[in-house]
Amino acid sequence: MDNELWRWSAVDLAHAIATRAISSREAVQSSLDRIAQVNPSLNAIVEVLTDEAHAAADAADAAVKAGAELGPLHGVPVTTKVNVDQRGYATTNGVVEFRNVIATEDSPVVANFRKAGAIIVGRTNTPAFSHRWFTDNDLHGATYNPWSKRLTPGGSSGGAASAVAAGMGAIAHGNDFGGSIRYPAYACGVAGLRPTPGRIPAFNPSATSDRPITAQMMSVQGPLARTVADLRRALTAMAQPDMRDGNWMPVPLQGAALKRPIGVAIAPAPFGDEAPEVSAAVRTAGRWLADAGFAVKEITPPRLAEAADLWHRLVINEERRTLAPAIRKFGDSKSRYNLDCHIAYAPQLDGDEVLACFEQRLAIVRAWQLFQERYPIIILPVSAQLPFRFDQDQENETVVRALLDAQRPLLAVPALGFPSVVVPTGTAGNAPVGVQVIAGRFREDVCLAAAEVIEARGPNLTPIDPRE
Incomplete structure (x- = not known):
């Protein structure tokens, strides 16, 4: 096995897994090994899902062998951010008081990752209430930028950006209300997509009230990755419909060709x-x-x-x-x-x-x-x-x-x-x-x-x- 599968792009991993050149178990284990190597110095991932990731990878490999229809991220290791609901895990949003808010069902972005075949290997850090361009909180501690501990990794998706920049997962989930995908991507030297509001469904079942109007209009879910091609692949996976979000729009991902020169x-x-x-x-x-x-x-x-x-x-x-x-x-x-x-x-x-x-x-x-x-x-x-x-x-x-x-x-x-x-x-x-x-x-x-x-x-x- 290539022991540096963690370096591969999501597109390359998905292709190699689908053609049985490698297994999802191998890709996921490489990612987990990389997390063990570098996360202690970065604290980008605050919860590593080793057992669940192994089980999901084995199921993904079984699906390949059975000739099942495969999703766009089948068997690929990804991370999710601790401010979205993921069944069985705390939606802490970086807040001590919320450490026991255990989600009983998946948010749309997590559910869509699973439908696409992605393997969630960890949960990434965010500032308290996801409200800074710096990622630190009293519950999970500070996340560092792999380029230098003297620089912010960005926020609020600082854990996501640091993790993907250091090779801990091929794709990282983030969200962006005031730059929370784009600024961490910039600070950590990776690519990030802020989609149009309504493109990727969002909803936290654990929420006690719906989002205020500016959040409905401006807050989005989206991917961070090391390549633009991986952003495109992640968008395909994340933009699938979920009727729990009343703002989701069924708009094709590919629009009309633009008149040239553009x-x-x-x-x-x-x-x-x-x-x-x-x-x-x-x-x-x-x-x-x-x-x-x-x-x-x-x-x-x-x-x-x-x-x-x-x-x-x-x-x-x-x-x-x-x-x-x-x-x-x-x-x-x-x-x-x-x-x-x-x-x-x-x-x-x-x-x-x-x-x-x-x-x-x-x-x-x-x-x-x-x-x-x-x-x-x-x-x-x-x-x-x-x-x-x-x-x-x-x-x-x-x-x-x-x-x-x-x-x-x-x-x-x-x-x-x-x-x-x-x-x-x-x-x-x-x-x-x-x-x-x-x-x-x-x-x-x-x-x-x-x-x-x-x-x-x-x-x-x-x-x-x-x-x-």
Whole structure:
């Protein structure tokens, strides 16, 4: 057996398992061995499912031998995040108080992984209440970035990104409300997909109430992986219907062909405060796309700053009503400080002002959709800065405000509801750097295709052995 199957992509593993070149048991054991080797220094996976993974792998191998119809991830090791329900395990969301909230049924994303034949090898860490771009909590401890313990692994899917970057699973499940897939992917040098809201079904059966309106509009489930092809394969698996989510939409994964040459708008410094390495990454991605025949122009999409500001106005004002009381009651000290800084960043609005924000949102979406008729692909920075220092959001108010400013290109996208793929472009010093590729609603196929062009020209950054 190849004892480094943990290095293989999900696409390659699924093919080799289906053709009996390798077994799922071998692939899963290689992943578990890798977890045992590197997870103690990273703490990306906070619950390793050894026995369950072995049993599921054996069942997957039996299905192959029986000639059964196989799913797109049949026998492939994956991870899930501790903020979604998985039957028999605690949905902790990184909160001490929730350590005994044991799920009695699977959430749609877990159920779809199982239907696709994936083998869940572990549960990944998240900050308390999944509310930081840093991954640490009093229940599970801190997760580290395999590139450097001095850098954040991102958040809230920091455990997912760290795990996949270090080779602990071929695909990691994450979720993204304000960048929680895209920022960890950026920080750890992997690829991440934020799909269109309504594309991948979501629901936690253990929840005592339904999600507030901004979460319904902006929060999504999605994959992180080491290759764009694996993101595409994971999307196929995760986007299957589940009637428990009233927002799921039956939209084909492949849309109509775009008229060529395909227009690409690149915005290397949309806010004027971007690090030079960040702007250079966007220009590099644009050059690679131009070399591939895309019609690339340096132009910023309309009303970008308004879109980013809209995220804070809508989300933070809703959090004042819903999430803030829970964090103040059950959160750890870091999550409470982070919350206070977020709330101070956005003005307090009354009901009429919040409704006016929704009206403003529609106008900005319209402007973007008209812009996308000419430029179906938009390349933006993920963040204005290289990956933040570990716990940078615990520093003084001036530092934290600058941190929040840096995330404006990240936040504009969920405010408007477009899909985005983060893809690495290289490194800057000891940190990875990359870009986000944005397309029209339900055009994940367009994002993925353009990201694949960028990926083909960039260096292969992961899997990576943990560094100090």
